[in-house]
Amino acid sequence: MESLVTWFVETLGGKISKELIVFIISMVPILELRGGLLAASVMSIPIVRAIVLCVVGNIIPVPFILLLITPIFNWLKQTDTFRPMVEKLENRALSKKDQIEKYEFWGLVLFVGIPLPGTGAWTGSLIASLLGMKFKKAFPAVIIGIIMATVIMSIVSYGLLGALIH
Numbered sequence: 001m002e003s004l005v006t007w008f009v010e011t012l013g014g015k016i017s018k019e020l021i022v023f024i025i026s027m028v029p030i031l032e033l034r035g036g037l038l039a040a041s042v043m044s045i046p047i048v049r050a051i052v053l054c055v056v057g058n059i060i061p062v063p064f065i066l067l068l069i070t071p072i073f074n075w076l077k078q079t080d081t082f083r084p085m086v087e088k089l090e091n092r093a094l095s096k097k098d099q100i101e102k103y104e105f106w107g108l109v110l111f112v113g114i115p116l117p118g119t120g121a122w123t124g125s126l127i128a129s130l131l132g133m134k135f136k137k138a139f140p141a142v143i144i145g146i147i148m149a150t151v152i153m154s155i156v157s158y159g160l161l162g163a164l165i166h
Contacts, residue, residue, distance in 0.1 A: 004028075005035045009043065018043045019053055026057025029122040033058040033146060034115045034153050041157040050158075055150055058121050062142050065125035066135050093126045100127050105141045108133070112145025115153055121146055 005025060012021045022045060026036030033054045040050030073090065076082035096118060100107040112124040121142050128138035 004031055005039045009039055018045055023053045023057040026054040027061055032120045033149055037153045037157040047158050051150055055146060058146050062121050062125050066129050066138050069126055069129045093123055094130055097127050105137055108141035109145045112142050113148030115149050
């Protein structure tokens, strides 16, 4: 993850603002809020501004994933070109469904909120959508998970790592 964050910072640095870089990183799958906060701390963006940028950036894709990914996947699976890729994405996401399926709302909160590799708002939203979770249940769970991840990653990025880097 750090190498992807570094790539974004180096590639976009000087071309767009530091804040926009953090916002974009927070929207990208895999990196999401975790990568955004890490980049923000490295670029010395004040923590409150970083949190707002990262949370908003991480939330923006969620409703689109929850509402549109299943119809898009179904449409793409009708083609020989995209079917293998979509099935691979679905299988990878559904391989992590146990916690969410068993505990539903709170399982999704924990899945999104505990910043481990392969977890986060993108994957959590994808799994919720593939499991047929209702938007009015899934969206708040993802938001609470994002808030939880924000607290954890703020401490890691600006607390522990911040003390080591600066």
